[in-house]
Amino acid sequence: MSAEATNPDAGAEFRLTAATTTRRRARTRIDLRRLGRAALLGPTARDRLPDAIAHLAEAHRAHHPDADLGVLARAYVLAESSHRGQMRKSGEPYITHPLAVTLILAQLGAETTTLTASLLHDTVEDTDVTLDQVRAEFGDEVCFIVDGVTKLEKVDYGAAAEPETFRKMLVATGNDVRVMSIKLADRLHNMRTLGVMRPEKQARIANVTRDVLIPLAERLGVQALKTELEDLVFAILHPEEYEHTRALIAARTADGDPLPALAESVRAVLRDAGIAAEVHVRPRHFVSVHRVSRKRGELRGPEFGRLLVLVTEDADCYGVLGELHTCFTPVVSEFKDFIAAPKFNLYQSLHTAFAAPDGAVAEVLIRTHQMHRVAEAGVIALGNPYAPAEPADPGAAGERIDPTRPGWLSRLLDWQQAAPDPDTFWSSLRAELAQDREVTVFVADGPDSADDARAISLPAGATCVDAAYARHGEAAHGCIGARVNGRIAALGSRLADGDTVQLLLAQDASSGPAADWLKHARTPAARIAIARWLQAHPDGPHVPDPAPRAPLQMTSLKAAGGNAVVDLPDAPVRLAGCCTPVPPDTVAGFVVRGGAVTVHRVQCAAVDRMREVGRTPVAVHWRATADCMVTLVAESFGRPHLLADLTEAMSRQGASIISATVEPPTEQRVRHTYTVQLPDATGLPALMRAMREVPGVYDVGRV
Numbered sequence: 001m002s003a004e005a006t007n008p009d010a011g012a013e014f015r016l017t018a019a020t021t022t023r024r025r026a027r028t029r030i031d032l033r034r035l036g037r038a039a040l041l042g043p044t045a046r047d048r049l050p051d052a053i054a055h056l057a058e059a060h061r062a063h064h065p066d067a068d069l070g071v072l073a074r075a076y077v078l079a080e081s082s083h084r085g086q087m088r089k090s091g092e093p094y095i096t097h098p099l100a101v102t103l104i105l106a107q108l109g110a111e112t113t114t115l116t117a118s119l120l121h122d123t124v125e126d127t128d129v130t131l132d133q134v135r136a137e138f139g140d141e142v143c144f145i146v147d148g149v150t151k152l153e154k155v156d157y158g159a160a161a162e163p164e165t166f167r168k169m170l171v172a173t174g175n176d177v178r179v180m181s182i183k184l185a186d187r188l189h190n191m192r193t194l195g196v197m198r199p200e201k202q203a204r205i206a207n208v209t210r211d212v213l214i215p216l217a218e219r220l221g222v223q224a225l226k227t228e229l230e231d232l233v234f235a236i237l238h239p240e241e242y243e244h245t246r247a248l249i250a251a252r253t254a255d256g257d258p259l260p261a262l263a264e265s266v267r268a269v270l271r272d273a274g275i276a277a278e279v280h281v282r283p284r285h286f287v288s289v290h291r292v293s294r295k296r297g298e299l300r301g302p303e304f305g306r307l308l309v310l311v312t313e314d315a316d317c318y319g320v321l322g323e324l325h326t327c328f329t330p331v332v333s334e335f336k337d338f339i340a341a342p343k344f345n346l347y348q349s350l351h352t353a354f355a356a357p358d359g360a361v362a363e364v365l366i367r368t369h370q371m372h373r374v375a376e377a378g379v380i381a382l383g384n385p386y387a388p389a390e391p392a393d394p395g396a397a398g399e400r401i402d403p404t405r406p407g408w409l410s411r412l413l414d415w416q417q418a419a420p421d422p423d424t425f426w427s428s429l430r431a432e433l434a435q436d437r438e439v440t441v442f443v444a445d446g447p448d449s450a451d452d453a454r455a456i457s458l459p460a461g462a463t464c465v466d467a468a469y470a471r472h473g474e475a476a477h478g479c480i481g482a483r484v485n486g487r488i489a490a491l492g493s494r495l496a497d498g499d500t501v502q503l504l505l506a507q508d509a510s511s512g513p514a515a516d517w518l519k520h521a522r523t524p525a526a527r528i529a530i531a532r533w534l535q536a537h538p539d540g541p542h543v544p545d546p547a548p549r550a551p552l553q554m555t556s557l558k559a560a561g562g563n564a565v566v567d568l569p570d571a572p573v574r575l576a577g578c579c580t581p582v583p584p585d586t587v588a589g590f591v592v593r594g595g596a597v598t599v600h601r602v603q604c605a606a607v608d609r610m611r612e613v614g615r616t617p618v619a620v621h622w623r624a625t626a627d628c629m630v631t632l633v634a635e636s637f638g639r640p641h642l643l644a645d646l647t648e649a650m651s652r653q654g655a656s657i658i659s660a661t662v663e664p665p666t667e668q669r670v671r672h673t674y675t676v677q678l679p680d681a682t683g684l685p686a687l688m689r690a691m692r693e694v695p696g697v698y699d700v701g702r703v
């Protein structure tokens with residue numbers, strides 16, 4: 001460790017002089033040996049808790065009465081001895097930091113392994129303690145978690161250290177969500193003590209907290225940490241608005257808060273109804289007051305807080321709701337049932353509101369004690385994620401997604417592998433986390449496989465393109481169409497919660513994403529895959545391979561067998577993309593830059609342009625046995641199964657679809673553009689006829 005060690009990411013900055021470092025090292029080694037032995041041997045060392053962790057032990061026992069406090073004592077002794085001599089920038093001994101972080105977690109109900117790892121969370125990063133030592137003394141789980149929160153060295157990673165550290169931490173979180181629990185509590189304590197930092201550094205840390213840590217806290221359902229982090233960030237990044245909000249709240253407090261009286265009347269109503277319930281007044285946090293006042297204008301009476309009603313049984317939640325809606329004037333638009341439909345982060349509650357006598361609106365949250373614990377502490381309240389599952393709640397069995405490995409985390413773990421560099425990872429992570437809601441859609445492979453539909457969670461605003469990449473990975477490059485809830489949909493269509501999506505994939509590998517797919521992709525997985533494909537195929541999907549510099553024979557679009565012959569020996573030949581000529585079209589060739597001959601249909605506007613600028617056409621004729629590539633446009637009315645019927649009719653005529661675009665329906669009309677390959681050009685009229693015969697299709701023509 002350098003003589004002046006700084007913790008680059010957070011508020012845990014400390015300084016050491018060269019002299020104290022040397023002294024500390026020598027002493028630490030002795031202490032470690034002595035303490036390690038003491039911890040192994042004496043029942044005295046195990047039984048007597050150091051005074052410094054009495055508060056922590058009490059908080060832990062409140063949630064876990066049978067917890068083994070001995071392991072916490074050992075972890076504390078190792079952490080304290082190894083950090084001894086280090087100071088935080090505030091001048092306090094460094095050990096105050098891991099202690100405070102661990103207390104935060106204990107108060108949220110974290111289990112013992114989390115707390116053990118939390119006490120040790122900075123030892124490997126900042127002291128002589130090694131991971132091997134942590135493993136030997138505390139086991140694999142604690143070692144894994146400590147490793148997960150240990151930062152990568154700036155020396156090794158330079159500017160990439162922060163993004164790479166987060167990447168590493170998120171991957172570790174995928175294996176054990178407790179890594180992120182500790183990181184969040186660590187950040188909260190560092191934010192609480194950020195005042196000692198230079199203002200620029202405060203702002204930089206607050207920014208990362210806002211963009212990354214707060215969304216992670218939200219997604220993991222750790223509301224208690226999230227709200228405090230939000231207020232701390234608010235104070236740093238928006239000091240004037242923070243001050244204004246503080247003044248608003250102070251003034252309200254002075255005026256007298258109407259909520260306690262409303263709480264009392266709610267208590268009376270529930271008492272009369274015979275429902276056992278606790279009714280609390282919950283002040284909004286600063287950011288919430290700020291948000292609500294921006295939305296509603298000036299806040300009135302009870303709007304500075306909410307009532308929280310806690311009951312024992314799920315069913316009582318609805319009982320409370322019924323009483324409130326009967327005895328007060330409900331504001332029906334404010335009613336939301338997050339019990340029947342929990343938020344993706346496990347949050348469950350009933351939300352409602354009623355009009356207070358003076359007309360101001362009082363919001364009420366109704367939940368059970370268990371829902372409240374989960375609402376406040378999220379995954380931290382779940383306990384050991386590896387403990388045997390509790391008997392499933394019969395109502396919810398099979399419905400809930402694994403809370404320790406939610407959809408957004410699985411997606412993130414998938415796409416982070418493809419992110420080519422730390423910058424892409426970092427910006428993709430922030431963009432992904434900026435999306436605050438999630439939808440679940442059911443994605444099937446093809447037209448007839450709705451029964452195999454798989455549930456996939458996507459960020460709100462995701463499109464069929466996102467669904468395709470989430471379901472098929474790189475194979476989604478070949479996606480040529482989609483149906484949503486049975487109706488043809490443009491690939492750019494946004495998906496709503498509960499939609500069923502069927503994807504049609506091209507059978508050959510020659511098609512690829514259009515550049516505008518990037519506009520439709522909201523998930524990093526799709527964006528990164530599309531961007532990579534486009535980079536590797538700068539000419540796009542529908543341009544022929546470079547034609548060989550040899551015979552007179554045409555190399556058509558990735559197709560085997562030539563079909564156009566020009567009167568210029570040795571000239572490479574290309575079929576123009578603008579009019580996609582096929583036999584037996586009347587065609588003209590023009591020599592273009594580089595000596596190649598481009599073949600157009602004679603009706604093509606390009607032919608006139610070439611003639612106008614004085615280019616002389618080169619004679620072209622078709623070979624007799626030629627493949628045929630053609631672009632067709634079908635106009636149709638939108639109806640369920642149309643896309644499937646149409647593509648099936650086409651394949652029955654022997655056409656393979658090279659690419660397809662389905663434009664968003666306007667006034668129930670859908671325009672499909674297909675580039676297809678036929679074994680023989682003489683099949684084209686039959687193909688077009690077959691397409692016109694598909695019910696709903698009212699026109700088919702060449703481009």
Ligand code: MN
Pocket residue numbers: 012097121122186
């Ligand atoms: Mn720390």
